[in-house]
Each structure stands twice: as structure tokens, then as C-alpha cells.
Amino acid sequence: MTTSSVPLPATSTRIILPGLVEPSGLQISLGPIPTPTAGQLLMQVEATGISFAEQAMRRGRYFGQPAFPFTPGYDLVGRVLSVGPGGDERMIGERVAAMTKTGGWATHAVVEARDSITVPDGITPEDAETVVVNGVTAWQMLHRAAKVKPGQTILVFGANGGVGGILIQLAQHHGVTVIGAASPRHHDALRRAGVIPVDYADPELPSIVRQHAPAGVSAVFDNIGGDNTKKSFALLRRGGTLVTYAIVNAVSGTGSLMGPFMKAIGQAVLWSALPNGKKATFYDLWAGHKYRPARFRRHLEEDLGHVFDLLRDGTITANIAARFPLTEAAAALELAESRTLNGKVILLP
Template sequence: MTHAVNPSTTEIVLPGVVEPTGLEVRTRELPAPGPGQVVLRMEATGVSFAEQQMRRGKYYDQPPFPFVPGYDLVGTVTAVGPGVDSGLTGRRFAAVTKIGAWATQVLIEAADLVPVPDGVSPAAAETVVVNGITAWQMLHRLAKVRPGGVVVVLGANGGVGSTLVQLARYAGVRVIGTTSARHHDTVRALGATPVDYRAPGMYHRIRALTPDGADAVFDHVGGPGVARSWGLLRKGGTLVSYGTAATKNEAGNSRLPVLKLFAQLKLWHTLPNHRSAYFYNFWAGHRDLAAFRRTLAEDLTHVFRLLADGVLDPQIAAELPLAEAASALTLAESRTIAGKVVLVP
């Protein structure tokens, strides 16, 4: 049985390759939830790097225009479809959607819901959904850095970077984080040693701070600099690349920079040099959907627990209403912020 639900949803639409001001607002009737689905009333969603790439048509496997962006959200279940426990109604959950979350109400598969702990606000929870899962999996499932190790986090002031710094410090790992000078105090407060990424001697400075090499380098930039990141590793170290920010403004095929980077990392990984290189793909487990969902829920539950316990300090750069998504996207792209820009209804 389906409970009563507001029949409409207001969405932000990405109509094509546009500036942030080209985003459109539409209101449409929301279908009743089907078997296994729920309606989630959005309480917080966010601006991630994926949306910044999508508006340029540069995200690796984005859908054809037009579509509603929005990688993840936190909200309350307002209706359930056939076969779904009616006890979910009124409870707060998080979900990763990849697209579609920039809306006041969203149809979600009930199997994709992860409970948000009591006492954690929607905006705080939103900062660690896709960012928290990404940071946790890169640190603990790929790099597997042990207490006492040292890692380098490029973009330590960003949504993923700031979460990664905190998770690493909690695990007893020393962190060197690159950021602009304006964010050095913020990154230092999170527990990392800041290095100015604009300084011409950035890699030499990092090498001076870790003369024996890093146990892991987390690189979201890609491009030519990834070779410098590889050079920072000690024997047995791991490079985790998880983005191609360096090429986001380049014209041409959106898949090519990723494929070139993936090929380079695979080559390095197979060399007999006792170092590892990975390209982190959030959706790597999608071939086995049930296993992917289990792992996602397990890792996000770990991160939520640390957030609820006060171990993680949610890095909210700004909260803006959904209707101001254009301003939110502009702010997120300004390279002036620390943390994540959050959209609320």
C-alpha cells in the first residue's frame, strides 16, 4: 500500500553544456513509488566535483542531456511502494544516486537507503555520504595504510580531502595536505601539515617532510602531475588516483583523460618496483549490485558512526537553498572554499 505523498517535485535540470546560470528549474508530477521503491523528501544534497564535470559534459559516463544532477542526498521517507516495510516512513536515510538528487522529492530504491544516526543533522550527514565512502574506501580498502604511516592528500581542503585527512588522523596516520595558503589554518586544524599547492617547489617541500617517501598519495588532479605523485611513494607505497581535475576544462572526449590515466596507473602497478597504483572507481562493484550495496552501507555506517561520535567534524562550506543551485555550483567551482557546498530545500 502506498501512503499519501505530495504529488509534485521541484528539480534542477542541467539542459546541456552551460554555465551554472544555465541551470533550469522545473516542477513535475512525481509518480507513486513502484515495487521496492520509496519517496525520499530531500533535506540535504550537495555539490560534488562530479556535477562540476557534468555541466561541462566531461564526467566519464554521464547520461545524455537534459537530466537532473545530484550525486547523493539525505532525506526522510514519505511514502513506500509495494513490498517495502511501511515502518521506513518518517525515518531519515542517506542514498547515493549519481544523478537526480537535486530535487525536493526523489524516488529511491529502498535497498539503497542507509540510516542516518539520530542527532546527526541532514547537512552534516550530507558532507560525508559520497565523500565519506570515497575517503574510507581509498584509505582502508585500497591503500590499507597502517598506524604510524604517512600519507599525502592533494586538495586537503576539499570535500573528499578534508574527510580523508580526518579519517587518516583518527587511524594514527600522519598527513601532509596540499591546499592554497588561505586554507592552511583549516587544514592544520584538521590535523594535517599544509603545503601550498601553488608554490613552484611543492613536490620538493613534500619530499622534505617525508624523506623516506609516503605510504600513500591520494591524487584527484590527474594530468601530468600524477607522475610526480608516483615519485613521492616509498617502497611498498600506494598511489590512489581518483579524479582528473587537471583536464576538466579541456575540449574533447570526456573519457579519454580517464582512460589514459587508467592505462598509466595499470602500467606502473605491474612494474616490479614494489609500489602499487590504483584508479579509484566509486562504482567498481556495480556488476554485483547486492555486494556493492552491502559494502557501501557498511562503509557509510562506519563513517556515520564517527560523525555521530564527534570524531569527524563536518566540513560545510555553505548551505544554500535548492533554488539557488546556480550560485552553489559557482561557489563550489570558485576554489575559495573548504569543505562541501550543501543544498537544502
């Protein structure tokens, strides 16, 4: 038996990804309100968003995605309407942020309580949404994976993206100089943000980076993979760390994803064993979720808590590229996939 202190609506609206379709092929579905089981929360979704993960899932190119059809939505922010059996009834009415992988593009969603964090007062749902998965990823890569120190210089690929934008702000707050790799159309915005812009496709990128960091950079955050990862590792100074957090080249291609992922992980292990003082790692947001749940939850609460505090006091800002009603998810996804934006596209149920 679930517990709720508010009357529940009769139906829920959700977006369905039926198969390998263009954005226009997304479907709108009405159905019953889902019921939370033990350890779960029923949410009234206030904001969700579009990340590269959903764009990859549309093409069937996200490692470990569920079988079609399903509702996309990697994270969300909303109010708790009810809790599953044995749940903490004090959560009802609270605004929380949740990591979901799928299911966020809906007016109501059931989420795991252990993957949900209370949103502090003073932060709007849409602002909070921009830093849930993106903020945790950026914080953990900067402080846990690379352990970047004040005064160092880093190179960020995908600097105009959702993760990149938060990573830049967190790094600057930490006293770090940022070189941002992105398409030239984003360079003016990067300059205004205090970032040194470089064209990620420029064959002279290594020499340009060396002009700003002659001994090499202290960390590279690479979301491209393939040959770019090799170039990134070569740009590290002694003691530097390469953090690969996506392999866009492979995800955007064809064929099995298992090979490229295993190669990236194996490559990181091999490079870290070389006697040059450099390290490489493949960052996985969900590492430890299954086998070290208490540690995973502790880090999630600590790290997202830090990001929320910085967002609330204005140290970092939410970078929202566009807002769409949930029912216009097809148009929102098409815009997000245009790669012309700086920031995250938000869906508002």
C-alpha cells in the first residue's frame, strides 16, 4: 500500500520513443498514474531535459538502453506525491531531483528514492534540472576523478555542452584556467565566460594548447573518444589525468558499441600503467550503483549538494538553451540535435 497526502490525478502523460524514428516519430501517450513500490517515490514532474543520452537512444546507440518502446528522460525534478510501502512519509510534498536513465519525459514518474536528492529552497525546478546529472558528472570528474588543484590548467572538449558548461564554471570557481574545445560558432560565448576557446576539429589544436600550457595541461576531459583520446593523453603534463566520459564518435557511428567501450576502458588501464606519471580513466556516473550502493548514495548526496549550494548562491548559473512544453518534445529534441545550442534544452510538463 502506498502512502499519499494529496489526491492523485486520474491519468499521466508521457512521451514514448517507439523505435528507430526521427524526432517527429515521438508519441504522446495517456495512461494510468504509476504506483511506487518499496523504495520508490511517485513524482509530479516539474522539469526534465534533453541530454546526449536521449539523442543516442533515439538512434539505438546508447550502451545499455532498454528495448523499444520506452519513455526517455535521464533525470528530472519534481514534487513527491506518494511513497512506496515502508517509505518515509515526510518526503511527501518535498521537491527532489532524481537520476532515472529513462522515464523522465512524463507528467508523473516513479523514481528510486536512493537516486533522489532534496532540492534546496531558492532554486527553481528548471534551474535545478540543468545540474542534476550534468552537475554530478562535472563535479565528480573534476574533484574525484582528476583531482584538479587551484592554479592548474585543464582542457575541456564539448565545452558548449550541458556537462561542459557546468564543468567550466566549477573549475573557474576552483581557481582553474580552462581551455574549451568547441565549434567556432561557440567561441564568442566561451570567451565571454572567461574560457580560452579552441576549435576541436583544428589539426593545430595541440600546438595551440601548448601555447597556453607549454608543459601540458593538468587534466583533459574528453567526450569524443577514438583518435581524440590519444591526442588528449599526449597533451597531459607529467602527473596529469585524462578523463574520458563519452565516446561520441562511436555512438554516432554504426556497429556494436561493446568494442569501443571495452577498448576505451582497456586503453585507460594500459596508459595509467605507463611509467610517465600520467593517468587515464573512463568516468562512469553509475559506477558502484549496484555493488556499492551506500557509497554511491553518499557521493551523490555530497556532490549534488555542493552543486546545488553553488547554484543557489549564484556562484554558478543554470545554462538553459531553450524551454519547451512536454508535449512539444519532438521539436525540442530536433533543436537539441542541431548542435547549435549552448546549454540544455528543458521540458516542462
